[in-house]
Amino acid sequence: MRRRAKKKNVVLGVLVLVSVLYFFYPYEFLLMGLTRSAQSIPYQSSRHAERLLSKESWVEQGDYLPLNVTYQLLAGAPADQQKFLAVGLSSVKRKKGSYLIPTLQSLFSQSTPEERSSMVVVVLIADFDYSWISNTVREINSTFDSELQEGQLVVIHVAQDWYPPLTGLKRNYNDAPDRVTFRSKQNVDYSFLIHYSAGLGQYYLQLEDDVLSAQNFLTTIRKHVEEQNAKKGTWAMLEFSALGYIGKLYKTSDLPLLARFLLLFYQEMPCDWLMTHFRELLTQRQAILFKPSLFQHAGTFSSFQGTYNKLKDKDFEEGVYTNPSAEVYSNISTYQKHFPKLAWDAGEGFFWGRSPESGDHLTVVFLEPTLVTGILVETGSGGKDLLDSGQVELGQGVLNKDKKSCKTFQSLGAFINGKFEMHEVDKLHSSASSCLRILVTAAQKDWVIIQKIRITTK
The missing domain is CATH 3.90.550.10 (Spore Coat Polysaccharide Biosynthesis Protein SpsA; Chain A)
Incomplete structure (x- = not known):
């Protein structure tokens, strides 16, 4: 009887131990x-x-x-x-x-x-x-x-x-x-x-x-x-x-x-x-x-069977930009509410203008002189409404009369396939600038969209 009781107590003890372990370590x-x-x-x-x-x-x-x-x-x-x-x-x-x-x-x-x-x-x-x-x-x-x-x-x-x-x-x-x-x-x-x-x-x-x-x-x-x-x-x-x-x-x-x-x-x-x-x-x-x-x-290969995946978000911008405070003007006829300032400000807006003529422009006037180090300008949407012929310029000396432009401008380069991008601008233009101008150099029948203007500064 003692053996049976002892055996029963051991079994009961093991069951209790297993229950405790399961409760704490299921x-x-x-x-x-x-x-x-x-x-x-x-x-x-x-x-x-x-x-x-x-x-x-x-x-x-x-x-x-x-x-x-x-x-x-x-x-x-x-x-x-x-x-x-x-x-x-x-x-x-x-x-x-x-x-x-x-x-x-x-x-x-x-x-x-x-x-x-x-x-x-x-x-x-x-x-x-x-x-x-x-x-x-x-x-x-x-x-x-x-x-x-x-x-x-x-x-x-x-x-x-x-x-x-x-x-x-x-x-x-x-x-x-x-x-x-x-x-x-x-x-x-x-x-x-x-x-x-x-x-x-x-x-x-x-x-x-x-x-x-x-x-x-x-x-x-x-x-x-x-x-x-x-x-x-x-x-x-x-x-x-x-x-x-x-x-x-x-x-x-x-x-x-x-x-x-x-x-x-x-x-x-x-x-x-x-x-x-x-x-x-x-x-x-x-x-x-x-x-x-x-x-x-960013992945090139999918997690499903390792198939090639080229999916990209066209609206992604890795560096969150803060363009300096500025006023933006253009003599290109604006379509509806797609105002010039929208190309400069953060967000999903853009400037949309009717067929530009040679000499037309979009001019950014900085509220304070700014040393520009990098410039990115993208035009068009889905391959349409690109700026076919144009150049980007930096200007000095804000005109005192209307403060909508600068006295002198220096060209930095031309658009290629509707896009302008330049780094280390300060090595070519070491002084602070008061204006940035996008100048149309040839008339075009198509309208023009300026998606975004992004600059980096010192």
Whole structure:
């Protein structure tokens, strides 16, 4: 009897121990059934990535539409306090190299210390090749040690067992089965990523793992958000790139619903189509797209079968410019409200004028003399309305009478295929300038569009 009692107590003790271990380490038990254990993932692989639940969302508050998933923390840890911006991207193993590290480097290098302290970047390693995961996490740890320590970068993983079926799905749009699997898994990846990020920032920015960022993108986003919030009505999504699921901004209160929406319809259509439906369901009928774009697709080869991908955003400008204060004049007849100043100011506007004659001009008069170091002028749209013949000039001595031009001008060079670009202008023109002039040197029947005038200064 004592032996039986002792044996029973041992079995009971083991069961209690197993229950305790499972309660505190459920992910490790989950991975026991995989061909490669979590022990092959170094760097904090046994830690759980605790979620900061969004208090603003009625979905989270009432535990509606439960989304059960366990996250594993591979590197870093989110800060206790909510940031202004959470940036999310998922990454998988590609057949022809990875763009993840350059993407992260671009995000952090294009941000000031103050901007970095206002954001957290969440990377979901959405692959199940544990050797590749180990190498990727090792590289992230060695490259972004300070960002990980400061809570500005978090790397997470979700085991394959948490995913819904990814094969034998409906072949909507007559997509091939492997294509359906790819896009369906991507929807689930984004669902898990968004679900985890819901409490980390006031706003959430969706990116891909192969993009370049514009300088000070966070400050630009903050400015546009404040302007949009000051307007009447509401918004569900702001777009800072016209491409795919890049540069889409959401309020954190909408993320729990978005995560469940992507998971619910994961096999129906690609994520960039789903996000349009989601925006419309939240009663924002029209897209709100800001230009210039803040993010550019940089990958050459797609994550789907390594196919060549030449997708680029024509409205992307890597350096956020601030042209000096100036007045802009032109004697070319302006079409509607496409005024000359729009080519000079930041934003999506441009100057559009009717057929220019030889000697016509667009002149920028600086409010203060400026030492110009670089000039970029782009004309036309879609190969039409280019400036066929023209030159760029710098001027000195503002005319006292009308202050709309300068006394003298020096030519810097001619337009080539509707574009003028010059660096190190100060080596040829070392004194401060008061004007910049675009001079038409031959009449043309076509109208002319001056898309943008960008200068760099000392």
